[in-house]
Amino acid sequence: MQTAIAAKPRPKIDNVSRGFWDNARAGKLSIQACRACGHSHFPGSPVCPKCLSEDQVWAEVSGKGKLLSWVRFHRAYWDSFRDDLPYIVCLVGLDEGPLLVSNLVGVEPEQITIGAAVEVVFEKVDDELTLPKFRICD
Amino acid sequence: MNSFHALKDRIAIVGVGNTPYGNFPEIDDYGLGARAFRNAVEDCGIEKDKIDGLLVCRVPQYARMGEILGLNPRWTIQMPPHGRMSGMAIIEAAAALEAGLCDYAALIYANIGRSRRVNYGGEESPGVWDPWGFTSPGAAHAMMFQRHSALYGTTTRQLAEVSVAFRHHACLNPAAVMKQPITIDDHEAARPITEPLRLLDYCLINDGAVCIIMTTKERARDLKKKPVMISGIGAREAYTTSSIGNFDLNFWYDEMRDVASQAYGMAGVGPSDVDALMCYDNFSPTVLFSLEGLGFCKQGESGSFVEGGTLKLGGKLPTNTDGGHLSNSYMQGWALNIEAVRQIRGECEARQVKNAQVVQYCGATPCSRSIIYTPG
Structure with a gap:
């Protein structure tokens, strides 16, 4: 079991x-x-x-925006995030105005620049839930 | 209509008291609150039953607190257990005293978070950003500091100056929880929690209680010690952007500018008159943001402003002379306010700022507040 x-x-x-x-x-x-x-x-x-x-x-909305800030978690506040450590959380200012907190995917910390253009990607968790995340645009 | 400036030098802090700070599983918040209250009563020599105003913060239930202390006040307020409440509470009590809603107000704060293992972050009730793993007030401050670094070049070694100065003060304060001096290198080597912040950027969590007794200028004359006057107050909330808790994209700069203009305008002083600053420091970056907002330096220049021990006793702006939340005690602003009172009274011994005449409390949070204290 x-x-x-x-x-x-x-x-x-x-x-x-x-x-x-x-x-x-x-x-x-x-x-x-x-x-x-x-x-x-x-x-x-x-x-x-x-x-x-x-x-x-x-x-x-367009799904495009700018990276306003980011952090990297080294502590698991939930056990379910332990295997993800260290993981990156970003703050995105959408081109349409509102701010979103999300995850930045497919990037190493040394490649991140605040102000970079970002775009949304969708990560399917299960049939009920899909999380919008962001990647840095080329 | 009255201007709030009419409150200038009308209300005094007459008594302050606190418990030891630490880990006390054998006593509850009411017990700690009662001890702090008894110490504050003794400090000002008031006849206990004259107290007819009761404000409690982080104490579970006001009526039980009143029962324990044998009080039937005619004014009561219960504030939620958030750090930003101390400045708000003192201002509310001042307004109530001026309006005659009570004659003597006792403000009691108690915290048992250490012994009862309170955690910040990863709460049971779902937050908006939890699905992305974003949680805890410290992470919000990390997010702000990262942006401040990118915009202004502020470094973690500059940030370390805050923690190092406050630890230095804690080492001069027999009541402080932390006793070991630290260096900038120690700060840089501490384990990362939410990068770019490290362990030494985070406040303590410990048990303890604080009590403040306030009354009007006239009534204050009959009590034991020389009163400490509330000469300036300032207030501004930032609710419309509060879905990201404990975060502001512009570091609460506009709110703190507003708060500063209210408080300095009312007291008739400016940053250069401030002998000591008591600055809410749940996380070290808040101190940098507060210095900019209050106008001790320009926006973006707090990193270089704090370099070389500016915030240390003997420096240009002695700040958090008790050690603050980072190294004295996690009393959520309450201990900072009683430290301000003790500085003006000249009771701070090894950590005393010489001839402290203007001492300022501030907290840059979604409910930003500042209070300027002067001798009565």
Whole structure:
């Protein structure tokens, strides 16, 4: 019998965030956009933080942005991340404005420059969950 | 409408008390809070039952605290157990005292995080960024410092100056948890936690409690010690970008500029008048960001500003003379505020700043605050 390894933390999927995760599963990156005033933001919010409208949609974005910062974890705050150590977490400023925290894939720390152009890639975790991650553009 | 400047020199800190700092599994937060309260009562010589205002922070339940201390106040506030609350609490109490909601306020903070093994990061309740493995306040500060380095060339050896100076102060403070001096090389060799930050950039987690007793200027005259006045306050939140916890893309610079302008404007002083700074230091980079925001140096220049022991006793700007969160005690800003009071009273012995007349508390966080203290 195999010992179960605790799964990695999963997103909280609710009425507000569901659209983002449905889109990610379909290979689309999206941010929440208000149909009343046009304001866009991430993470999702039950009302538009600018005009308080509830008329909001998950609008697909280009998936392109700039690397604003990054860190490398040497400590596993969850056992399920222990095998990934050290792993890189990045902060991306999407071309459309909102900031996203994600992982930078396919790169060594010495190759990373803040300000670099990045683009989204999708990593399928299982049938329910796909995580948007980023790679540095050539 | 009143300007908040009307609060200038109206409210005094009259009593301060704390427990030892360390690992105390045999006592709970109420027990620690009660000891700190007793010490603060003794410090100012107040008749305990005159206290009619109670503010508790990180103490589980205000009514139980009141029951233990035998108090039935007419003003109560419970603050959440977040580090940023100490400055907020003192300002709220000052406003309540000025408004006459109470005559004497006791503010009690207690922390049992060490003995009860509190961890920061990897919490049970899911955070927005957990699926990518991004967690813990330290990682957010690492993210900011990495960006500060890229924008301004700030180095980890410069960052080390913060930890080294505060450890130096802890070695002069008999109450401090950390007793071994460290060097810049020790900082560079410490194990990485979330790179670019290392172990010596992270604050302690220890048990302890702090109590502050406040009243109006007039009432303060009847108590044992010379009062320490609240001469300036400043406040600004940064909530609209708070989905990344403990993080600000511009290092809370704009918020701290605002806070500085409020606090200095009210007190009628500027950075060059500050004899000692008590700077919230959950992680060492916050200190650099605070120095820039308050105007001790220009934005981006904090790295060179702190080089060569600027923050040490005897340096240009003695900062966290008790050792701060990094080396004295993790009292989430509360111990820094009582250190400010003790500096102005001249009670700090080996770590005393000569003739400390203007001592400033600050915390650069999503709820940035600053308080300027002067002798009464």
